[in-house]
Amino acid sequence: MxxxxxxxxxxxxxxxxxxxxxxxxxxxxxxxxxxxxxxxxxxxxxxxxxxxxxxxxxxxxxxxxxxxxxxxxxxxxxxxxxxxxxxxxxxxxxxxxxxxxxxxxxxxxxxxxxxxxxxxxxxxxxxxxxxxxxxxxxxxxxxxxxxxxxxxLVHIAPTGIQVTTPEIDDELAVVEVAVPVVNGSITTATTDARIEVLGPDGALAATGTLRVSTLAGETQTGRRRLYIQAPQRWSTDSPALYTARVTLGSGDAEDTAEARFGIRSLRLDPIHGLRLNGRTVNLHGACVHNDNGVLAGACIAAAEDRRVRLLKAAGFNALRSSHNPMSVAMLEACDRHGMLVMDETWDVWTDAKTTDDYSLAFPEWWERDVESLVAKDLNHPSVILYSIGNEIPEIGTPHGARRARTIAEKLRSLDSSRYVLNSLNAMMAILDELAQMREQAGQGSDADSPAEGADSGDINTAMADADDMMSAIMSLPEITDKITEAADAVDILGHNYADVRYRIEHEADPNRVIVGSETFSTRIATYWRLVQELPYVIGDFTWTGWDYLGEAGIARPIYSDDQASGMGAAYPYLLAGSGDIDILGDRKTISLYREVAVGLCKKPVLAVQRPEHFTEPIAPHSWTWTDSVASWTWDVPAGSPVTVEAYADADEVAFLVNGAEVARTPVGTDLPFYAKADTTYQPGELTVVAYRDGQELGRTSLETAGPVAALKAEVEAGPVRADDASLAFVPISLLDAAGRLNPAADRPVTVEVAGPAVLQGLGSARPSHEESFLSDTFTTYQGRALAVIRPTGIGEVTVRVSGDDLGTEVSFTVEP
Incomplete structure (x- = not known):
C-alpha cells in the first residue's frame, strides 16, 4: 500500500x-x-x-x-x-x-x-x-x-513483505520473500507480482515473479526463493543492507512494498556462545529506555539514529529495549550502524508493578502484541533476541512458568530464526521465601556475613549493601528449583544482577546458555571477565547505556544532606543518573572506565571527584559510580583537598600536578583498572602516567580552563531534510579564551531560531532542576547544553545563542 x-x-x-x-x-x-x-x-x-x-x-x-x-x-x-x-x-x-x-x-x-x-x-x-x-x-x-x-482492492497487507535468508554460504544466499496478498474485492482474483532484490550498492542482485490467487475477503501468502551470488554479510563491523521490492498487479491496480534486510546467520551453543556469520561475538550491551532526553518521549527518527551512533562510538555492540518494543526508527538505525538488538515485550504480565499498568490489559492483548512485535522486527538483521518480559514477579510459579512457555512458543511459531529469552530477576521467584527470612531475622540471628546471613535467614544483614545482598540472595539454592521451568521454556536464560548464578546454572545444566540481561555498570570489569572466560555466557547488558527521565535519582551520589528515603530522590530530581552517556549525548566517567575495563582504550584516563564533597562519603549504592568529572577546573580555592582518579590497564599510576609528582598508587586495589589518590587542587595541569613493570605505558592530562570568554554552538554533521524524521542537533558549550571547556561557570543561555525551523527542545544534563525543555532559555550544566532544531520547510536556518553578554550564531541548510 x-x-x-x-x-x-x-x-x-x-x-x-x-x-x-x-x-x-x-x-x-x-x-x-x-x-x-x-x-x-x-x-x-x-x-x-x-x-x-x-x-x-x-x-x-x-x-x-x-x-x-x-x-x-x-x-x-x-x-x-x-x-x-x-x-x-x-x-x-x-x-x-x-x-x-x-x-x-x-x-x-x-x-x-x-x-x-x-x-x-x-x-x-x-x-x-x-x-x-x-x-x-x-x-x-x-x-x-x-x-x-x-x-x-487486491493489495499487499499493511504489515508488508517479509524477507528471510534460510541458507547462506560464501558462494550463495537463499533469500525467501513472503508476500501477504489481501483480496478486498468481492470476486476471486489472480494477481502477478514482480520481485527485485537490490544489493548494498543499489545494483540489481536478483529477480523473480510470483502468481497468487485469492478468494474474496481472503489473505494468501505467496513465497518466492531467490538466489544471490557472493552475498555480502551483515555484521556489526560491516552492516551491508539489501533491499527487496515487490510490485503486485499493474496499472490502477498496482501495489508496491519495499523492505531492507541483511544476509547473516546465527548459531547458539554453550561451547562457542553466540556466533554471527560463524564467528563468536560477545555482546557488549546497553539497556536503553524509550525517551530522547530533551525531546522526552517524542520518538523522532534522527534522535534515535543519534543515540545508536553515539552508543556504538562508546564501544557498545548491542542494545536491549528496556522494557518495551523498540521503535521502528531505532531498529533501522541499528541496521545501518551494525548494532545488535534484544527487543523486549513487556515489564509486566499479570502481576502489577504500578496501580494502572499494563497488567490490566495483558491477558486480552498479549498475543496480538507478540504478533505486532514480530511483524515489526522480522526484516531487521539487527534483531537477534526476543525478551518475553522483564523481572516478571510470577515467573517462579507454575502458572508463570507455563505462561513463559506459551509466549515463547508463540514467538517461535512466528519467527524461528531468532532466540528467545526471559530477563529474570531471580529474587522475584522467591519473594515469599524472603518474607519468611525477614521474619526469622527479626527473631534474631548471629550471622556474621551477608552470605552466611542469607543461608540462615538473616536478610537484614545481607541488605547492608545492595550488591552483597543481591549476590547472597541470588546464590540461594531455592532459586534454582523455582526458575528451572521458566528457564527451560527459552533458548537463553537472561539474568538481571545475578552473575553469581552463572556457574551455578552451568553446573545444574551444562546445556544452558546465559546472558547478563541487566547488570550494574560499576561492575563491568567483573562481568566482562566472566563473558570472556565462560563460553556459555554470551554477553552483558549494562544498566544503562543512556541516562533517562524518571526513576529519579536512582543512581545519584547520595551524600549526608540527601532529602529522600529509599532509592529514589526527592523533587525536583528529574534524571535517573545511571547512564554511561548523559541525556545530551556526552560520555560520563563511568563510560571512560568501561572503555578501559573491556580493553577498548589503552591510554590511562583521568577523572576528579567533586572537591566540594571531599569530606562527605557517598552512601553505598550499586548503580552509583564515583561523583567524578573529567575536569581540572573547579570553583574552589587553590589548596582545597581533592580526590583524583585514574582508569588504566597498568600496575601502577603516578599523579602529577603542574609537573610535580604528588602521588603514586597501585591499580586495582579498590576495583580492577581503578586507582585513586588524595591531593590538593592547584590550577594548571593534572597528569596521570601509567606504568607496567616500571615502564611507562602512556599518559593523559587535564588543564584548568580560564574564565568563560565565548559561547560555542555548532551543528552536528549530517544532512537536515524537510521531513518529519529530521532534526538538527546544536551542542552549546562555554569556552575560555583558549577554546577550552569551562564546566565550573554555568549560566542560562537563550536560543533563537530564524528560518524554516522551530526549537524542538533545549536542555542540559543537570539531574535536578525545575526548568522546562520546552523553554527557549536553559541553564548549562558542566559547561554544556543542547538545542534540538526541527525543520518545517526548505531553506537557510540560523540559530542564535546568547547568555551573559556573550553570543554566537550558526547556520545550516534544510534540504528537500
Whole structure:
C-alpha cells in the first residue's frame, strides 16, 4: 500500500470528557508528530507517579487530524498505521469508534474503510492517557509516527513483505520473500507480482515473479526463493543492507512494498556462545529506555539514529529495549550502524508493578502484541533476541512458568530464526521465601556475613549493601528449583544482577546458555571477565547505556544532606543518573572506565571527584559510580583537598600536578583498572602516567580552563531534510579564551531560531532542576547544553545563542 507520513498539523488538547466539553472544550493548539503530551503538562512534587515519572503530571489528551478523501478511494483500501500511542489509544473516524490499543509501544493498523465519507473531508480522532502506569518516564500521546496507507482492492497487507535468508554460504544466499496478498474485492482474483532484490550498492542482485490467487475477503501468502551470488554479510563491523521490492498487479491496480534486510546467520551453543556469520561475538550491551532526553518521549527518527551512533562510538555492540518494543526508527538505525538488538515485550504480565499498568490489559492483548512485535522486527538483521518480559514477579510459579512457555512458543511459531529469552530477576521467584527470612531475622540471628546471613535467614544483614545482598540472595539454592521451568521454556536464560548464578546454572545444566540481561555498570570489569572466560555466557547488558527521565535519582551520589528515603530522590530530581552517556549525548566517567575495563582504550584516563564533597562519603549504592568529572577546573580555592582518579590497564599510576609528582598508587586495589589518590587542587595541569613493570605505558592530562570568554554552538554533521524524521542537533558549550571547556561557570543561555525551523527542545544534563525543555532559555550544566532544531520547510536556518553578554550564531541548510 502507498505510504504517506501523516505527522504534520494535528490539533491537540486535553481530554476533559464529553460532559465537561459541553461547558467549553479545552484550548487547542497545532502540533507535529511524534509528540509528547506529558512534557507540556509540567511537573509537580505531588504528581501521581512521583519520581518514577520524573514528577511529571498525568493526563488525558485528544488529537485530531482532518484528511481529504477523494471519491475514487471508494475502490481503494485505506488504513492508518500507528507506530505507538502511549497509552490506551482510542481511534475514531468522523466520530465513530474504529479501534482501541492499550499498549503504548505497540505498532498497530486501523482500517478506515467502514467509516469514510468519500469526496469529503474526514476527521481522525485519537484519544490517549497516561497515569500511574510505568516505573520510568514513558511520555504520553502519539509519541511515534503515523502513516496513511492507501492501496487497490487486491493489495499487499499493511504489515508488508517479509524477507528471510534460510541458507547462506560464501558462494550463495537463499533469500525467501513472503508476500501477504489481501483480496478486498468481492470476486476471486489472480494477481502477478514482480520481485527485485537490490544489493548494498543499489545494483540489481536478483529477480523473480510470483502468481497468487485469492478468494474474496481472503489473505494468501505467496513465497518466492531467490538466489544471490557472493552475498555480502551483515555484521556489526560491516552492516551491508539489501533491499527487496515487490510490485503486485499493474496499472490502477498496482501495489508496491519495499523492505531492507541483511544476509547473516546465527548459531547458539554453550561451547562457542553466540556466533554471527560463524564467528563468536560477545555482546557488549546497553539497556536503553524509550525517551530522547530533551525531546522526552517524542520518538523522532534522527534522535534515535543519534543515540545508536553515539552508543556504538562508546564501544557498545548491542542494545536491549528496556522494557518495551523498540521503535521502528531505532531498529533501522541499528541496521545501518551494525548494532545488535534484544527487543523486549513487556515489564509486566499479570502481576502489577504500578496501580494502572499494563497488567490490566495483558491477558486480552498479549498475543496480538507478540504478533505486532514480530511483524515489526522480522526484516531487521539487527534483531537477534526476543525478551518475553522483564523481572516478571510470577515467573517462579507454575502458572508463570507455563505462561513463559506459551509466549515463547508463540514467538517461535512466528519467527524461528531468532532466540528467545526471559530477563529474570531471580529474587522475584522467591519473594515469599524472603518474607519468611525477614521474619526469622527479626527473631534474631548471629550471622556474621551477608552470605552466611542469607543461608540462615538473616536478610537484614545481607541488605547492608545492595550488591552483597543481591549476590547472597541470588546464590540461594531455592532459586534454582523455582526458575528451572521458566528457564527451560527459552533458548537463553537472561539474568538481571545475578552473575553469581552463572556457574551455578552451568553446573545444574551444562546445556544452558546465559546472558547478563541487566547488570550494574560499576561492575563491568567483573562481568566482562566472566563473558570472556565462560563460553556459555554470551554477553552483558549494562544498566544503562543512556541516562533517562524518571526513576529519579536512582543512581545519584547520595551524600549526608540527601532529602529522600529509599532509592529514589526527592523533587525536583528529574534524571535517573545511571547512564554511561548523559541525556545530551556526552560520555560520563563511568563510560571512560568501561572503555578501559573491556580493553577498548589503552591510554590511562583521568577523572576528579567533586572537591566540594571531599569530606562527605557517598552512601553505598550499586548503580552509583564515583561523583567524578573529567575536569581540572573547579570553583574552589587553590589548596582545597581533592580526590583524583585514574582508569588504566597498568600496575601502577603516578599523579602529577603542574609537573610535580604528588602521588603514586597501585591499580586495582579498590576495583580492577581503578586507582585513586588524595591531593590538593592547584590550577594548571593534572597528569596521570601509567606504568607496567616500571615502564611507562602512556599518559593523559587535564588543564584548568580560564574564565568563560565565548559561547560555542555548532551543528552536528549530517544532512537536515524537510521531513518529519529530521532534526538538527546544536551542542552549546562555554569556552575560555583558549577554546577550552569551562564546566565550573554555568549560566542560562537563550536560543533563537530564524528560518524554516522551530526549537524542538533545549536542555542540559543537570539531574535536578525545575526548568522546562520546552523553554527557549536553559541553564548549562558542566559547561554544556543542547538545542534540538526541527525543520518545517526548505531553506537557510540560523540559530542564535546568547547568555551573559556573550553570543554566537550558526547556520545550516534544510534540504528537500
Amino acid at each position: 502507498k505510504r504517506t507520513d501523516l505527522n504534520r498539523g494535528w490539533t491537540f488538547r486535553e481530554n476533559t470528557g464529553a460532559f465537561a466539553s459541553l461547558l467549553g472544550a479545552a484550548p487547542t493548539r497545532v502540533v507535529d508528530l511524534p509528540h509528547d503530551a506529558v512534557l507540556a503538562g509540567g511537573r509537580d512534587p505531588g504528581s501521581e507517579n512521583q519520581g518514577n515519572n520524573a514528577y511529571f503530571r498525568s493526563g488525558a489528551w485528544v488529537y485530531e487530524k482532518t484528511i481529504d478523501v477523494p471519491a475514487q478511494w471508494r475502490n481503494r483500501r485505506v488504513a492508518l498505521e500507528f507506530e505507538g500511542v502511549y497509552r490506551d489509544a482510542v481511534v475514531k473516524v468522523n466520530g465513530a469508534f474504529a479501534a482501541q490499543r492499550p499498549g503504548g509501544y505497540t505498532l498497530f493498523h486501523v482500517s478506515l474503510d467502514p467509516y469514510l465519507r468519500y469526496g469529503e473531508e474526514n476527521v481522525i480522532t485519537v484519544e490517549a492517557q497516561a497515569h500511574n502506569d510505568s516505573r520510568w518516564y514513558s511520555g504520553g500521546g502519539i509519541t511515534r509516527p503515523v502513516h496513511l496507507l492507501v492501496g487497490p
